[in-house]
Amino acid sequence: MKLEARGLGKCINKNNWLFQHVDLTLHSGKIIGLQGPSGCGKSSLCRLIAGMEAPTQGSVLLDGRPLQKRGYQPIQFVFQHPERAVNPRWRVRSIVSEGWMPDDELLESLHIDRSWLDRWPSELSGGQLQRICIARALCPQTKFLIADEMTTMLDAITQASIWKTVLDIASERHMGLLVVSHDRHLLNRICNQVIDFHSISHTSVS
Numbered sequence: 001m002k003l004e005a006r007g008l009g010k011c012i013n014k015n016n017w018l019f020q021h022v023d024l025t026l027h028s029g030k031i032i033g034l035q036g037p038s039g040c041g042k043s044s045l046c047r048l049i050a051g052m053e054a055p056t057q058g059s060v061l062l063d064g065r066p067l068q069k070r071g072y073q074p075i076q077f078v079f080q081h082p083e084r085a086v087n088p089r090w091r092v093r094s095i096v097s098e099g100w101m102p103d104d105e106l107l108e109s110l111h112i113d114r115s116w117l118d119r120w121p122s123e124l125s126g127g128q129l130q131r132i133c134i135a136r137a138l139c140p141q142t143k144f145l146i147a148d149e150m151t152t153m154l155d156a157i158t159q160a161s162i163w164k165t166v167l168d169i170a171s172e173r174h175m176g177l178l179v180v181s182h183d184r185h186l187l188n189r190i191c192n193q194v195i196d197f198h199s200i201s202h203t204s205v206s
């Protein structure tokens, strides 16, 4: 499968382009890293590619077709603020099972304690809730995962272990990954290619 961003542009207010003319292609089985200074527009670009927001210009295509608005989204986005990615009025079990119910082996490899499933999101730490979001995103129907500073709030050991699980699953299922991080070491280690945001975008915002 192929996920393409074609000529994407985001205008944040009148004539103020955060970026324009962004082209990016991600193939199944590949891992692309995206780096750039804070505030340059990486997360905004990810939201467009994940279909969470409409671009001001350009289009996002999955195998040449526009993204479907209904049903399970084959492009999953895990971003740095898990508390903003869940419904605070749903128990954790309902949050995870929106897409599927991971087995004990996966929960264990993501360091998720089964007892957390009976809690409310506010009863988990940010790092614990993030692991729940990762488990939710790893539904078997997910074809592309966009990981925007996905493990930033975790300690180094947990971070390494979570990445191992995610990379094993991605490889097993031939998923494509777009990884946004300020951690150049991580990007160099796990990505087939690392792209600098400024090399793929034009901007009029300072």
Ligand SMILES: Nc1ncnc2c1ncn2[C@@H]1O[C@H](COP(=O)(O)OP(=O)(O)OP(=O)(O)O)[C@@H](O)[C@H]1O
Binding pocket: 012, 013, 018, 036, 037, 038, 039, 040, 041, 042, 043, 044, 045
């Ligand atoms: N809807 C909006 N209205 C106004 N400004 C916005 C809007 N969305 C994003 N911005 C601004 O766009 C810029 C880019 O934000 P974004 O979160 O995409 O950056 P980033 O590269 O992911 O940064 P970081 O590395 O710090 O996460 C920021 O200056 C932000 O304040």
